[in-house]
Amino acid sequence: MQKTALVVGARGVIGGNLVAHLEREGDWRVIGLSRRGGDDAGVVRNIAVDLLDRNDTAATLAPLTEVTHVFYAAYQDRPSWAELVPPNLAMLVNVVDAIEPVAPRLEHISLMQGYKVYGAHLGPFATPAKEDDPPHMPPEFNVDQQDFLERRQLGASWSWSALRPSVVAGVGLGNPMNLAMVIAVSASISRELGIPLRFPGKPGAYTSLIEMTDANLLARATTWAATNPGSRNEAYNITNGDMFRWCTMWPKIAAFFDVDVAPPLPMSLTEMMADKADLWNTMVEKYGLLPTPYQDVSSWQFGDFVFSWDYDVIADTSKSRRAGFHDYVETEAMFLRIFQNLRDQRIIP
Missing domain, CATH: 3.40.50.720 (NAD(P)-binding Rossmann-like Domain)
Structure with a gap:
């Protein structure tokens, strides 16, 4: 069965390398979402959308009924940790609210996170960090995004995964x-x-x-977690290995x-x-x-x-x-x- 990937944040270093990887795998159709859009090429179609605009997101995603996998790698920067939460949570919610009702073959939603889940941005944290480490004091948008997906997935036919890379390096x-x-x-x-x-x-x-986490390695890990039946509803640390x-x-x-x-x-x-x-x-x-x-x-x-x-x-x-x-x-x-x-x-x- 043909797989169709919706890559949210397709112009970033993570999303861009993921799009390239999906093209190389050869069995995906790819739809890239970003604020700037882009030129279509081969199996890749690019769409411009303002994910903070709930109505624009719903209208833009309404025709995308063929989507089977959502790869979420969008990010909006803000001056403080607390200010990061509303826009970054809202964008994910807007995407899921828009795509879930119109894509009956939706199988998986992949969430890109990072070590902020462990409090790495606040100071020395317990290392090596493990996926089941206890939470830290909020605010932290990565945690809120995963909480949203976990709640939304209950009773749904699709699954989720969360990838937690270190500092990502790639061309972008x-x-x-x-x-x-x-x-x-x-x-x-x-x-x-x-x-x-x-x-x-x-x-x-x-x-x-x-x-560090190589962007190409992260792309391979992302598609692995999204298509491996044993990785349903799990979070994974992903690094180069050294x-x-x-x-x-x-x-x-x-x-x-x-x-x-x-x-x-x-x-x-x-x-x-x-x-x-x-x-x-x-x-x-x-x-x-x-x-x-x-x-x-x-x-x-x-x-x-x-x-x-x-x-x-x-x-x-x-x-x-x-x-x-x-x-x-x-x-x-x-x-x-x-x-x-x-x-x-x-x-x-």
Whole structure:
């Protein structure tokens, strides 16, 4: 039976890589939802929609009667943890309210989460985090979204799954949470200025353990959880499978960009990179790069957030392995592959 995926948030680094993976699998039709929409190509149809507008969402999704799987990866950023809850919960509710009544073959709703479920954004948390760890004090929109799906699924014929990656790395522009772009653009600017690459985060962050999640691996895990009968109504931590410290990874990243490494120097990337738009535009012209607005090439606030983690950020992935997902990606190789991909696409010099 033909499967039709509705990818919500199809233009983000997670959603975009998921769409590409579904195309490669070959047995999916894909409908991508995003605020900006996009061009249709092959099995992929893109639709623009404002998910915060309940009426627009209902009207736009009403014709999508063929949908069998919803992959939810949409996100709206806000200044505080409490402010994140209303819009991000509302978007999910609007999608489910719109698609469930019109898609009689709906089998599964996949929810993209993260380590905020464990309180990783608040400070040192119990590591390695496990899917059944006790909850922390709200607000937390990831938790509210899962609670909504669990309640909504009772008595329904469809199932849900929740994927909990670490920091996701992949190729994607205009995304508020893309650490690979933060590193690539800051390293490229450092080389252009003739200065060494310095780790900008807190001193403790340089030596703490951290892990990453490759966007392609996450896409494979997402479709696995959505189609594996044994994964119905379960949450899974998904990571590359290795851990590292920035103090050992940073010199390897610097070597790729052919820049020296100097001792870490805590600084706010949001502040230090605020005046670099003219420099970036000059680099775009000088190196014949893809014309990309400076505000779309990186997410400095997210970089500041990740580089402030002066505590271990790791999760236990044994649950997904016991259930049958065994993919592994070496994180150093992942970074170098993404950086080379960015060069090949003429996004960075």
